Amino acid sequence: MITATDLELRAGSRVLLADATLRVQPGDRIGLVGRNGAGKTTTLRVLAGEGEPYGGKVGRSGELGYLPQDPREGDLEVTAKDRVLSARGLDQLLRDMEKAQTAMAEHADEAVRDKAVARYGRLEERFASLGGYAAESEAARICSNLGLADRVLAQPLRTLSGGQRRRVELARILFAASEAGAGGGSGTILLLDEPTNHLDADSITWLRGFLKAHTGGLVVISHDVDLLADVVNKVWFLDATRGEVDTYNMDWKRYLDARAADEKRRRRERANAEKKAGALMAQAEKMRAKATKAVAAQNMIKRAEKLVSGLDEERVADKVARIRFPEPAACGRTPLTAEGLSKSYGSLEIFTGVDLAIDKGSRVVILGLNGAGKTTLLRLLGGMEAPDTGRVVAGHGLRLGYYAQEHETLDHDASVWSNVRRAAPDTPEQQLRSLLGTFLFTGEQLDQPAGTLSGGEKTRLALAGLVSSAANVLLLDEPTNNLDPASREQVLDALRRYSGAVVLVTHDPGAVEALEPERVILLPDGTEDHWSAEYLELVQLA
Structure with a gap:
């Protein structure tokens, strides 16, 4: 159970929440909603114990599973499978059992072998008490339903894309919460921030069923209205105007x-x-x-x-960022070319022999299953990583704008203002301030560290950095993630209007339709084809 009393949350000097009382009990499935920047992510972090409130107290009892928006740092050398199994301590037990088996087979000395047999017996007994092979099978089932293939589970985390790592974390949390074979959960409280990001349609459908059956308590932030409608039985509305939480003990429709x-x-x-x-x-x-x-x-x-x-403040209609991608700088006929690109992580080959020519004003979508290398290809094109073979050639007048799905282009320790100033060092100050205002960053928010922003605010800040440039080639990796519906529509409208070249990676069919692509690149083979509507159904599966 989680109980927060007299809770006060702030972002800098801005009060997000004041004197709030919140309670999460077994059986509660709570949708945490409110406009971007209202404090949803901050609230969830504080409830999870990964952030400190400005005032008040938070009490926790029982098990807790927290999925943040951004990937957690940690040991990236462990395999994805071991990371999932570590939720119940099974990863180390399995490794120790393998070592004991090896000692049993290799040692001729009877005393050493007997010692290894005894150790294996103790480990196996412990393994059985934690669910044993049934629990391992349950973990595999959860991973499969989240689109994590055996090939991916065998890889070290450092070789996975941001989306794959996030799905591994989600699998780990759900495995910790589930009872072997039941899928319903025990007493674990789940705190999930945008859990459907990076999931395909089938995985989202499965996740809805899992969460609806979970009995231990749930607080979820999501822009997936279908998930909220199907799962939640209570709603917390964070009112950014009043700095209060309105609690509704009812389902989404009511x-x-x-x-x-x-x-x-x-x-x-x-x-x-x-x-x-x-x-x-x-x-x-x-x-x-x-x-x-x-x-x-x-x-x-x-x-x-x-x-x-004594009246509540008059609600001002929620503002929406006015997003317009930049008027592109003049460039040659083919501002960006890639020749024979390949990339591997250790013995794992991501893709090989990819050729690509981005002509002035062209519109290209990169498709492929999760882990096929879509984000990696964008990083190579953007100069964030070097290819193992091949090269990226900048054409005449190239000005690149790169949007990273995990917001790696932001300096999380620097302020909002510093981040945009770094992206456009030659732009007059007043012009930059006006630009930030259209992206809903004003006043004291300009001094707020980027790392303290919500996922939607980080997306807006990264997009503001793009707009402050005169990029003629945009590399966009999941640009609509974490955005509320109104802000998403603004991004889609900006895509429609932009006259420069775009290379897009997305699971959002609406973003592809707004782009009206001419070509598609299919990974990992690097096959190029003319765009047709038949490819649209692959977008959410990719």
């Missing part, structure tokens, strides 16, 4: 109706109070001219002020 009714009631109450206050102020103005009624007039003014002071 919440939407109740929320709309609450907003209508607040508007009506404010209108009535303002009307009464206005009448009192008008009457007070008439009475103030007479000395005998000055005290009465002053009392009327106080009553008018009291009427409106």
